Amino acid sequence: MKMLMSSAALAMALVAPAAAETLVIGVATAQTGALAPFDAPVMEGVRLAVDEINAAGGIGGNTKIELIEKDVRSDAAQTSIAAQELVDQNVSVLILPCDADPALAAIGIVASAEIPAISTCASSPTLPEIGGDYMFANFPGDNVQATVSASWAFDQGHRSAYIVYSPDTQYTTMPLYFEEVFTKLGGTMSGRDTYTIGQQDFSAIATRIAALDPQPDVVMTSAYEPDFPSFLKALRAAGVESQVIGSDGIDSPTTFSLGAAAEGLVFTTAGHATEESPLAAFNARYEARYGKPPETIFNAVGYDLIKVLEAAVLAAGSTDAKALRDAIANLEGVQGATSVITYKGTNGMPIREVALVRVSNGERELIAQLMPDAALIPAPRMQ
């Protein structure tokens, strides 16, 4: 009897460390600066998911999640410093900023420390390609989004397009993928223009487009705040009536408050809350927690990220960094708030659905939620 008790105690002692195990997540995101409009809402979703999981006893009922957060001020050098500090604190996984550039600032650290890293919402398909085995994305790729919007435009009967892009970041070159798909489908280009991030004045570009005869059927850009509102207003003020297509960067409250200028605007994003969808359920829980409905899809994207990590810990059966990396790379069919997410068979750019949304009477209207034809998706490349 005594022996039985002691062996039970021994068994408990052996189990105890496992029960007390914690998944330490290093969070190096941009809470200030140009990327804050994306990373700040992502973190709300992340915290919601972490609190839900911890309230239920942790991942699998025994692994609590701990976040160590650092602000990287939307700056590459700061990201590198913060990532290194987090690695020093023995985190199991790193969360990196929304844009590919600051996220890539941490590749050297991620690779040498052999710790998996996920960018909150970077959508450049070159991110995992350059970042290597330990770098993952958490958003539909630029090339995938552009394929969805270009295919839709062509199906609508649009045959000529004008693109406006900025070589300042990978993300703002998405229109070049759009051009590739659109011309492959048989459309023609009316022209292309470049801008500088933070340019403010778009009247020259608007005037150039307005002077075209015939007018392009579609104007496509992946500009975001504060450039996109200025661009759109300048375009409409110049009398251009063409269909404007944007991307996930404009999935923000600002876009829906632009009034008549934004009416009919179409953009791609990570998901849409149809009735009884997981996203609608997430939105309800978000409102209960924060006392306001979510204003952007990036809240739910943050929730997705933690769901991916939860699934990876369950699959790996541990919080060991290397085991987690392998587990993430082999995840299949993880149910997130926005979509079903699969990493298996990719280089780290997840397969997930793209929602095509139209601004209609200042509200969001779902056009389609789909995975595009894989044959049409352009190969990732540095622009």
Add this chain to the structure above:
Amino acid sequence: MMTSPRIHLFASTLAIVVLAVVAVLLAGSISAASERILTVFFISLIGVAGIGIYSGNSGILTFGHLSFMAIGAYAASILTLPAPMKAATLPNLPGWLAATQLGLVPATLVAVLLTAVFAAISGWAVKRLEGSAAVIATLGLLIIVHGVIIGWRDVTRGAQSFFGVPRETGVWTAAIGVVLALVIARLYRDSVSGLRLRAGREDPIAAGAVGIRVPRERLIAWVLSAAVMALAGALLAHFLGAFSAKKFYFVDTFLLLAMLIVGGMTTVTGAITGAVVITVVTELLRRLESGFSVGGLEIPPVLGTAQIGIGLIILFAMFRKADGLAGLKEWEERVFRASLPRPASARGPAIAEPEEEEGQIPLRAENLTMRFGGLTAVSHVSLEVGPGEIVGLIGPNGSGKTTCLNMLSGVLVPSEGTIRRGDMDLTGLSAPQFAEMGIARTFQNIRLFSDLTVYQNVLVAALSTRRGHRARPRAYSALERLGLLDKAGEDAGTLSYGDQRRVEIARALACQPSILFLDEPAAGMNREETEDLMSRLRGLASDMGIGILLVDHDLHLINKLCARIIVLNEGHLIAEGKPEEIRNNPAVIEAYLGRAGAVEAETGTEIETGR
């Protein structure tokens, strides 16, 4: 050649090496994280030392030096970036550059050289600017280089981050860099060029008068400091592994300048002090930035706490210690107060005598005229000063005496007229060229290099004239002649008025002049001091054959010293002759005393003294 005692440089270098090694060992024993903080600190300190080389010695604040750091970072990184990474991220790079892949050391050397070349070009434009014009020009440089980096996408990736740089800067690499940078900064400060530049910082006009070409020294410091900044940039890039143009812009400029200003711009001790203080405070505040609780009181996170904290420290430092925490002296200068050794070659009285041939030729000015806009300050004045004679130049206030001296010493270029010395036409030469021709001077309102010691004041003059030949014995001899040997180690600015006047004369004498202009040398001296000065001046003329042109209001002094007196009034030469002739000249009496005085003078009163 170094201008300070060996013990100073030795103590300083030793301390720098020991501190760096101890810091590395200490950080290594704590954690990897503290090693990284130390690495960042070392790199910042290299930058601070780099800015200090220019700003500290020239006195011109620079906002532009982060641009050199940027050039160093980008140049070195492009060279070390692995070729496959280059092909992926910089596809439009020229072929030869895309194929190049160097190690950190050769890449850094190339980057430093490249930056130095760029600095030599930009420095050419900046070196002649004074005061706020120079500061604004450096700010312009920062903005221009930033703009070029953003625009030159094929090479720099524009505004996107530059990543994939091998992270090869470890704490020991940074330690070697910081020792190198600090020792360079320390040695430059006391090099001939550094001493000249500091003299120029204290008083550019006086510096010119003792033969210093201030713009040239500025250019040297500019290029050297740019090279040190490039080293900081290269090391930083290889520490971070990724950076963007933003890293080398206003925020970091502010940070490094804060370190330099808080610590004290003019010394290496100050650079280290400031970097330590700011780093410690930033690290503390950065930890508080994310919020904390004190005794149950929750302090919410405040972003930007670190920046606000640094701002407050600067305000505090400026308010309480305007010269920075370390002040104007290096620590070793305070600890080892060096005595002035008598140079072996200084024996014998002939040491500061002017060069033989030049000493025989008089200085002749003809028809000197100076117009400032509509005002004619000096009109058609001709005068001559010969070897070994003491000539008095007198006249009421505003009669053009000082303007005359300024033209005769190259401070002003005459509107008309010529200045000749034998066959040599000196008209239009610069002040340093006049000094090189054996013409030295003092100033009416004392222009000493106040924060330099008496010895340094004199030495820098000796070093900057006569090609610096036998500078130490000349400086020693000049101090000896004016009875200043016991004050050699004191700061010139702390001396009494009379002593300051004597230092100015000693400084002029150290230029080994054949002609000496003294502008009110006895002003502010008591009777005893004046008598002493008079005998010393007589000695200069009689023993050494120096021709002296003496301006003073003390007519007693003038009458006793001068064999010949020239009188100016309202810019015109109104009289010239022996003292007794001048005393009785009605035009002179009228100029000094007005018409009534002239009548009185005719009845027998003489002008005896102006005091």
